Amino acid sequence: MDVQLEIKNLEKTYDKKVKVLKDINLQVDKEEFLVLVGPSGCGKSTLLRTIAGLESVTDGCIEIAGRDVTNAPPADRDIAMVFQDYALYPHMTVRENLAFGLKMRKTPKEQITAEINRAAKMLDIEHLLDRRPAQLSGGQRQRVAIGRAIVRRAKLFLFDEPLSNLDAKLRSQTRIELADLHQKIHATSVYVTHDQVEAMTLADRIVVLNGGDIQQIGSPMELYQTPGNKFVASFIGSPNMNFFDGALETKTDGRRVFSFAEGEFDFTNAPLPKNDGPCTLGLRPESIKVLAKKGREAEGPVDVKVKVALLEPHGHENHLVGLIESKQVIVRSANPHRLAVMNSSKKGDVLEASVDRSALHWFAADELGERLETVHPTLN
Amino acid sequence: MEITVLPAISELLLLLLILAGILATGIGYIWLNYKIWKYPFYLPLTLLFGISLGGYTYANGASQLAAAFFGTIPFLIGLYFKRGLKGDFKSSTYFLAPAVIGVIFLFLYPLVFEFYLSFRDLSLRTFSDWITTGHVPLADNYGLSNYIEVFQNRATGQSFIFVLWRTIMWTAINLFFHLSVGLVLALLLNAKGVKGVAIYRTLLTLPWVIPQVIAVLVWRADFNESIGFINQFITVVNQLFSFEWSGNVIMPLTWIGFEPKAWFLDGSALFTAACIVNIWLGIPFMMINFLGALQSIPHSVYEAASIDGATWMQKFRHVTVPLLKPVMVPASILGAIWTFNNLNVIFLMTDGGRYEGADILVTDLFKQSFTYYRYGFAAAYSFVIFAILCILTVIQFRVTRPRHASTT
Ligand SMILES: Nc1ncnc2c1ncn2[C@@H]1O[C@H](COP(=O)(O)OP(=O)(O)OP(=O)(O)O)[C@@H](O)[C@H]1O
Ligand SMILES: [Mg+2]
DSSP states (O other): OOEEEEEEEEEEEETTTEEEEEEEEEEEETTOEEEEEOSTTSSHHHHHHHHHTSSOOSEEEEEETTEEOTTOOGGGGOEEEEOTTOOOOTTSOHHHHHHHHHHHTTOOHHHHHHHHHHHHHHHTOGGGTTSOGGGSOHHHHHHHHHHHHHHHTOSEEEEESTTTTSOHHHHHHHHHHHHHHHHHHOOOEEEEOSOHHHHHHHOSEEEEEETTEEEEEEOHHHHHHSOSBHHHHHHSSSSOOEEEEEEEEEOTTSOEEEEETTEEEEOTTSOBOSSOEEEEEEEOGGGEEEOOSSSGGGOSOOOEEEEEEEEEEOSSOEEEEEEETTEEEEEEEOOHHHHHHHHTOOTTOEEEEEEOGGGEEEEESSSSOBBOOOBOGGGO | OOOOHHHHHHHHHHHHHHHHHHHHHHHHHHHHHHHHTTSTTHHHHHHHHHHHHHHHHHHTTOOHHHHHHHHHHHHHHHHHHHHHHTTTTOSHHHHHHHHHHHHIIIIIHHHHHHHHHTTBOOBHHHHHHHHHHOOOOBOTGGGTHHHHHHHSOOTTSOOHHHHHHHHHHHHHHHHHHHHHHHHHHHHHHHSTTOTTHHHHHHHHHHHHHSOHHHHHHHHHHHTOTTTOHHHHHHHHHHHHTOEEETTEEEOGGGGGTOSOOOTTTSHHHHHHHHHHHHHHHHHHHHHHHHHHHHHTSOHHHHHHHHHTTOOHHHHIIIIIHHHHHHHHHHHHHHHHHHHHTOHHHHHHHTTTTTSOSOOOHHHHHHHHHHTTTBHHHHHHHHHHHHHHHHHHHHHHHHHHSOSSOOOO
8 A cells, every 4th residue: 555644753842842742653554544542732733733734843754645745835745634623714705715725726717616516515515605604503614624625635634623613413423424525535634633432433543642652553443452551541442441450470279360459350261461470450341241140141250249339321331330349440331131230239239240351451560551462371 | 493302201201190190080980880889979979079060160260050050960960870770760761861962962063063153254253242142144155155265265375175185195195104014013913933022012002102292292302403313313324325435425315315304394394204203103003903803813724724825925815914804994994084184293293383384184274263263164174174084984985895795
């Protein structure tokens, strides 16, 4: 596959002191949809703006379609950008807004008209073409902003949190439309968001940023199933992963046990890190399974007893905030039998739960918390 | 002419003091109003105002009856509003009424009366008759002679058309520089990464804050022929650019008229000087207006434009100017009217009309009418100016109105 955007050793420092981006290396393939996620202030917008050329680069280089554009002005990069506040020209009609970029590039009149009609049809804004931005709703403005990118047929589309000004319902609807649009026009896109649902649903690949560093790059499922470190594990997935700080040890009878302040798990037959010692165990909320009275949902060892603190019914699934001794954990389930057990419980009840041994995440006990390789006991 | 810098500064201080006083009174008034609606403090206060007003009129020689009448006015006004606020008469008419009465008596009535006067022969000769009998004779030529005189029989010897031409020049020159310099300064202040904007903005706003009288007096000192800054500056610059050639000192800048002038005695120099002063005075207003409008344009719109491939000139033409237009049009119409009608600067620069050569319509009106107590004539003259301004404003609105108002 062709590489459409390549970023090498990119650094960005504001005011000679604040280091916002640290040694970013990134490749985006042609027609790929890449999503940048990370907490607020981690440098997502800054990275996107350096790609757009709106922000200068302190060190490193940026190539778009094989051409070094590190110091090129935004106009020469053949990119299109959708801003969080839409940045439509308030004094122009929708039609003029769409036409502006083409006019500046001296596109012939007939072609401008054709492009506008194509984009308007695609985005279903044909009836709005003669209105001004002030006469549009937020969602409609968003479409126009996207339309402005589409008519340009740019090499690279940049989106900076384009949906964050929309209400929840409109946001999920527009998200679907965006995914649909991408399947139609196959534009190479870099999309910034701090909403992990957007990231998971839209992305071909996700880049997780934290504090100006790339934490991990991978497909949504890769990030979910094998997070590279504790930060990625806690950032991706909702509700958050449960973390247990403790230590692995091998007992004299050969059992391998993970013990933490509030209890211990017997993981003798589970895939575990090779060596004993302090480490952190990560359990997704759905990996702690509440045991039912009978049937398939009653199978499995009783690993923990969870005291119910709060139950959050979502209809199709339940989130249960529980206590293992004094440690708070979140348990999620969508299985009807487990839901029934949860729903019939009251605050203070103690439920028995089993831990899914195929979904254990192990991280080093240090600050970075890197993922630890595991080995299956039967393979030794 | 005797102008020194020192009295100007002391006058400046005095005027600033007065300004502070007015400000304090205003703030005090608002504060009291706020308190008054809720506290029994109200009655004593209106009484206090009443007593002071009545006392003041009485002390100035009014009859006891008149003094008593004035004394009760604050009380009545207070009562009026208090009743309204208590809910007895809560209607818009009730609260509008005082303002409407004020407008009628302070604005409409004088206007109508002035129109009436413009057809009457009210002058020093008939003035005492009017005071005693209330009768003013009709002016000659079926009452039109005042209007005829405005265009013909002129005390200053300058034709009406000439003064009108100068007024239009004055307005055009001033407005041009107000708008252009104001816009450039606003753009500079709004530029990304300028440090100390607050300081520059304050400094640049100063001409607007200083009372016009003070500013003009200081400028007059600067334009003084022998000791003023301007002439000395011109002399020094000329010397810098001078050279000797076969025994003569050559100053090339003087060839284009850049040389010390008798600013007040030379008519066209006086007009130039007045323009310079008024331009200096008027720039801050436009600058602040434009700056406000510029700052309300989101930065991302410019970023979108640069991604769309616009150069800075195109951004200025397609983004900045259209977005400034809603501010620029009313500001320039207001500015044109103010400049057209600006008595202060010319009046003060010509030392109350002593120096010739810079008069515009309003100062000409003042000079020709009130120096000779020609009230009917003054009324006619002001209506002529009023009519000219109306025409100019209508034209300006036509020209600047957007081509097609947006529908839907
Ligand atoms: N012009 C600037 N000067 C100095 N520091 C800046 C500037 N712009 C951004 N920063 C800093 O750079 C860091 C990254 O900012 P950035 O806008 O890229 O964050 P972000 O990831 O987009 O956050 P958010 O999700 O809130 O939009 C922040 O700590 C911010 O304070
Ligand atoms: Mg951001």
